[in-house]
Amino acid sequence: MRLAELLADSGLPAGVFNLVTCSRHEAEHLLVHPDVQGISFVGSKAVGWHVYRTAAAAGKRVQALTEAKNHALVLRDAPIRATAQRIINSAFGCAGQRCMALPVIAVEEAIADDLVATIAELAAQRKMGPAWEESTELGPLVNEEHLKFVRGWIEKSITEGATLVLDGRKPKVPGCEGGYFLGPTIFDHVTPEMSCGWEEVFGPVLYIKRVANFDEGVEMINSSEFANGASVFTQSGYYAREFARRIHGGMVGINVGIPVPISVFPFSGHKSSFFGDLHVMGRDGVAFFTETKAVTSYWFDEADLRGEKVSTWEGTISRT
Numbered sequence: 001m002r003l004a005e006l007l008a009d010s011g012l013p014a015g016v017f018n019l020v021t022c023s024r025h026e027a028e029h030l031l032v033h034p035d036v037q038g039i040s041f042v043g044s045k046a047v048g049w050h051v052y053r054t055a056a057a058a059g060k061r062v063q064a065l066t067e068a069k070n071h072a073l074v075l076r077d078a079p080i081r082a083t084a085q086r087i088i089n090s091a092f093g094c095a096g097q098r099c100m101a102l103p104v105i106a107v108e109e110a111i112a113d114d115l116v117a118t119i120a121e122l123a124a125q126r127k128m129g130p131a132w133e134e135s136t137e138l139g140p141l142v143n144e145e146h147l148k149f150v151r152g153w154i155e156k157s158i159t160e161g162a163t164l165v166l167d168g169r170k171p172k173v174p175g176c177e178g179g180y181f182l183g184p185t186i187f188d189h190v191t192p193e194m195s196c197g198w199e200e201v202f203g204p205v206l207y208i209k210r211v212a213n214f215d216e217g218v219e220m221i222n223s224s225e226f227a228n229g230a231s232v233f234t235q236s237g238y239y240a241r242e243f244a245r246r247i248h249g250g251m252v253g254i255n256v257g258i259p260v261p262i263s264v265f266p267f268s269g270h271k272s273s274f275f276g277d278l279h280v281m282g283r284d285g286v287a288f289f290t291e292t293k294a295v296t297s298y299w300f301d302e303a304d305l306r307g308e309k310v311s312t313w314e315g316t317i318s319r320t
Helices: 001-009 026-034 045-057 080-098 109-123 144-160 214-222 236-247 282-288 303-304
Strands: 040-042 059-065 070-075 105-106 163-165 185-188 205-210 229-233 251-254 273-277
Touching: 026 045, 040 045, 045 059, 045 273, 070 080, 070 214, 080 109, 080 205, 080 229, 105 109, 105 214, 109 163, 109 185, 109 205, 144 163, 144 205, 185 229, 205 214, 236 251, 236 273
Parallel strands: 040 059, 070 105, 070 229, 105 205, 185 205, 229 251
Antiparallel strands: 059 273, 163 185
């Protein structure tokens, strides 16, 4: 709403940008209305799939960005503390409420204990508070309903058998006692049969899966139905290249948290993270909102004007 107000105040002509608040019933009409040429959607997998099928069947171009469960693979040669710092920023930034957060890491068993201990140590030091305070490192969740949702996933993770390493369910934030805060929460020994390691939680919760080696880590990450982004932490150029080549993900990072490319690059989710053909941002984003045309022109020369030649390109044959 505020964005629409600012655009109007800036002098944008009326009708160029329109904000319509509505229920799903009105939205259904927009998906098939003849005046709508394209749909750009962000939401859940189920709704995104419905939007894509409905609008595409009506002849619309569609880009539907849905869910994610981004993974990072930490190899045994990765520097422990530097890697842990980058994982924490990626996992707990924006309280984990972003599609390019890092909710899962797969770590080689050889360094798992040291890495988990370091991540827990650093995560416990994150300063919680309101977003308007410059010193705040972890803000609140968006509302009470979502706080209950994430807490429900924490309870379910415990029930499924994951090891609770750091519990953020009882945070103390002076002056914000009624806020929707949840501290950094970390689970270790998350196994493939646990749904908590595959479903999107969208909160400050980090799940740790242990793998024997690089190949097992890549195979585990690629088994996810979502494929927004993935990262690898390593000092090996060979494994970095192999990861970039073999991993199934639209945005790949090497020794960085889950990468969010700047606007000149495409935001390229794969698998069930995206339905459509042209991704957002980059050349794809421009092409999605553009209708192109090709103009073929020819100017008559003197011979044309005298009728001395006729080109067969125009589908005629000179009989003179």
